[in-house]
Structures are given as structure tokens and as C-alpha cells.
Amino acid sequence: MIVSGIPVSGGTAVGRLVVIGVLKPVDALSSHIIASADEQLTRLLAAVAASRDEIASIAADTRQRMGNEPAAIIEAQLLVLDDPEWWDQIRDDVRNGAEPTAAVWEVTEGVAEALSSLDDPYLRERSADVLDVGQRVIGHLEGRSRTSALQGQTGNVIVAAHELTPTDTLDLDLDVVRGIVTEAGARTSHAAILARQLGIPAVVGAVGILKAASPGVVVVLDGDAGTCEIDPQPRDLDRARAKSVGQTTRTVISHAVTTRDGVAVQVLANASSVADVTRAVAEGADGIGLYRTEFLFMRSETPPDEQAQTEHYMAVAEAASGRPVTFRTLDVGGDKPVPGLQIEAEENPFLGVRGIRLTLANRPVFDGQLRALARTAAAFPGVSVMVPMVSGLEEIDEVRGILRDVTPQGAFRFGAMVEVPSAALLIDAFASEVDFLSVGTNDLTAYVLAADRGNRHLHELYSEFHPAVLRALQLIRAGAGDTPLSVCGELAGDPRATGLLVGLGYRQLSVSGPLVPAVKERISRLNAEEAKRASLELMRARRHRDVDAVLKSMSFED
């Protein structure tokens, strides 16, 4: 039997189904029901306090592992715990004699239902946050946990749930979880975002999966087609297993990899914290291809001084244990304000003062950062520095001028990001004036297509596989000549893009840390000559759908 849903993260996975259930009040222990209202209120307060501590510590951990943005989403749950529309209601119900678990359940359901009836799909998804809080408090009241079914699991597991809460997804053990399937959800749900970050297949909106499949049954999850096949025929199972190899591999390859015909391709990792770097090294990354320095700035109320920055950058380089690290200077704009930096409100921040434009306008901060990076580079020879959002050589000249003043002894390998179309069009000029180049595919795609990736109405248009983006990548590769060139941004880690990028001639890919093993594995199965032929074929595509069709039919391996 096959249950269909919405494909939100590609790849094929095979595994046993483990169901993450909802904690319901029917399970409430009867001994609790006879307690007095005062005793019940005490129980409730203890459960809420324990939940508060837990959420705060999950948020802190998330900040370390994934940066500020995902942490802020978790922190929003703290606001729910004392929200007048949630907490006041539950407290009053319990004072009036309601059983706490039942009260939490009912109020939470009511709020979640109201939110899920909103027109805006993004706001609808927020009901998951409220449900998450409710489930956590119920877990403490009942002394149980949602993800307990996952404990002690070994081998390959596909997680099924009505909906994964934001904090469930943090509990998943990446050594066993190979795929995610949920009944509810959309492209923007937590399960979908997490699965894409981890590079594991996911299908959401698979209505009926929990009824159709019992825990423990073997399923084949196809994250490209959006299907989940329950208890498949042995023949189908073998085929799926063969397909799933490599797409869900967690085997760490710590040495440098080559294609089958001997072309070396470096796989680097993107990172935002020392913890990210440590993890990337453990995943077998050949170095850090993009270290985002802005999180260091967002963490404090005032910009960190030169000394604090130097200590942080040294810790990053230290954690890379001898591998190269490329730091990107502060990359913020009107949409991502940083405490202590003057950013005017702009009509159009994506076309405004951001990246290098902003740092050149805030010289004391920029100079301090460059000095700190130069000090780090003096101690760690593998350190390089690149500047974001460059649109012309004038900016390179200006940075070089500053470098002569602030670090007269000569500093570090100095590179530029290629993400503004003007830099792509001037690529040969850039290549002759910087030490290296790195393509930021997310912004490049947005600027080539004049489409914001966050705009729901432009999901169809915004694609890193758009023929115009592919041609830009081809043009950049050709124009860069012998200047070292890498690709960072989501495309580099996309399973469909590895053959394409290698085929176009890219030899350095910088991907999200957890994707490093899978990308290395894919590269070692590639044939570079064949990939080149296939990529040239792909360049003939005129429409986006032609790219999709060719990508599906094409092999980069034999």
C-alpha cells in the first residue's frame, strides 16, 4: 500500500516505522484525579516550571548548534508558557477543579485549532509551537516523553507522526533516523526544514499514514515523489535499498575524495559557531568553506571588540585542527539588524546597504574585524577571509586599502563572494584581482531571478536549478580561470546538484556539516568526464521544467 503526501526533502530511504505519538489526557493516571484543586495547581506549576527550564536549555543548545534564528523560534515557546490566552485559562480551569492534564490538553487544542484556521500558511504552522508546549507540559505532568519510542532503536528508522514539533526534531537520533513522514504539515513546517538541513528524505501531509501503517513495519519513503510505501514487495524493497545508498549515508569519510576517474573534489563545511566546526570535522569535512561571523555580533548588545573577536576566531581555527578555514566578514543588512551597528530602515533592504556596503560604511567595526582576522591568520596559516555582497572592483580596492593600513605586515588570502550578478558578469576581472572566489548560490539565485526565496508566491520561480542560474554558474566557472573557486549555499549540498557542479568544473563544495558524508560519498561514485557531458546537456535547457526532466533521466556516474 502506498500513502501519498507532499515531497519536501528529496532522496529515498528504507527503514522500520517508529511512531511518535501524541500524549493525550485519556492516559492520565486516575490517582491524580482525586487530588484537591490546590494540589493539582501545585502539580501544574511544577510541570510548567520544569518545561520552562527545559525549553530554555533547548534554546541555548540550539543557539550553539544552529545559530540565533532557530533558537529564537524555540524561545518564542517561553512566551506561550505565560501567555494570557493559554496560561491564565489553564490556571483558572485547574483552580475550578479541572484535572491539569485535561485542562492543558483542552486549552492547547483550542488555541492550536484557532491558529490552524488562519489564512496565512506560515502563521498556521505556528500552531505546532503551541502544541509543542502543551505536549511538553503534559509530559511532565505524566512523567513521560513523546520521543520515548525512539529510545534504544538501532538500524534504519523512518519516523512517523501526526506532526513533529520543533523540539521533537531536536531529539531525533541522526544515527538511526533515515526519513520523516507526517500527516500534517507543509513545506515550511519544522519537520520539512530540519529534513532539508540534514539531507534526509521527508514527506509531509501524508494523510492516513498512521492508520495504514503499524509501528515496526518496513516502509520505503520517496522524498522526490512524495510517497510512503508500506510493507513493499521484496523486489521493490531491493530496488529502493539500492537507490537509498548514499543518499542517507552516515559513514564518515575523513580523507579527501576523488571521482572514480581521479578528479579531486574538496568537501568543506559551512559553520556559524565553534561547535559547528567541531561537528564538521567529525563529519569528515576537508575544512570550513564559509564561517559566518555575524552570529558572534548578534549574540551581544554591542559589537564584540577586537580582542573578543580574535579569541573567537582563534577558537574556530583551533577547532578546525589544521584544516583551512574561510571567514566571511560581517554579512548583515536592514533585514538582519545587529546591535550597535547603524542600519537605517530601508525601503528595499535586499537592494540596500548590506554585506560589504554596510561594513565599509561602519569602518571602526570593520577595521576591528579585519585586525582580529589578521591576528588569527598570523597564528593559523590556513585562514582566509572573504567579503560578501561585492558588486564591483571598487569595493575590492577599498578593502585592500584598508588592509594596507590596519595590517601593514600583509594579512591573509583575500577573496570575494560571487552572489551579485554584476560580480558574475565581471568574473574574469575579479579572478585576476583576488586570491579566491566563492559562489553564494542562495543570494545569486535571488538576484538573478529577482525573486525572494522567502516569498510564498514565488516558490515556483525561486529555484537554484533555473536555467538562468545554471548558466550563471557556468559563466562564473569559465571566467574564474585558475583562481580557486568554491560553491557555498544550499545548492552545494543538494543531492541533485553534486554531479552537475562537478560536471561544470567546480572542485570545492562547501555544505552544511551534516551533509558532508553524503556529498563525499556521491563524489566518489561520480565519473567526472561523464558528469561534464551530462552538465553540458543540461545547459541546453531553456525552461525550468526542462532542467527537472533532464536531471531525473540523467546519470553522472557511468
Add this chain to the structure above:
Amino acid sequence: MSAIRTAIIADPLGLHARPAAEFVTRARTYESDLTIASGDNSGNCKSLISILKLGIVVGTEVTITATGPDEAAAIAELGSFLEIVHGDDAP
């Protein structure tokens, strides 16, 4: 007495999770009672759920009403907050 200010939501994603949380956190630093109205519906600025339920999207005109000792400062800060874009992070 109350202080009143209107604002037009600038963020293309509306008042979504993170900015809504930030908005509520800021609102809770004021002593005044704070309500936000959009069309016929109104909500409590100090309740995240109440704000989310209003389903405020980009371009919506909202009215903030503050009643209390720090009403003027409250509407000034919260009104300006709604008029800037709080984008999501991308590498």
C-alpha cells in the same frame, strides 16, 4: 487617556513567529495595557497567541492603543517596530 498610533506592516512575511515574539517581549516591558487592532479584530499585545490569531499580513493597517503610565513610549516603540522588515536568515 490613551495613546493611539496606526502602522502599516512592512514585513513581507507579516507578523510571523520571530518578529511576533520580539513584539510581545517588547510590549511586556511596558506597564500600560496595550491592544492591537486590525479591521474588526483586536488582540492583546502582551499575548503571542493573541497576536498570531490576528493573522496580520504585509500591508495590513493596524492600530495600537496604549493606556497607562508609559503609553506614549509604548506606542512609539511598538509602532516603529511594525514598520520595519524582520527578514529570515539565509546563508
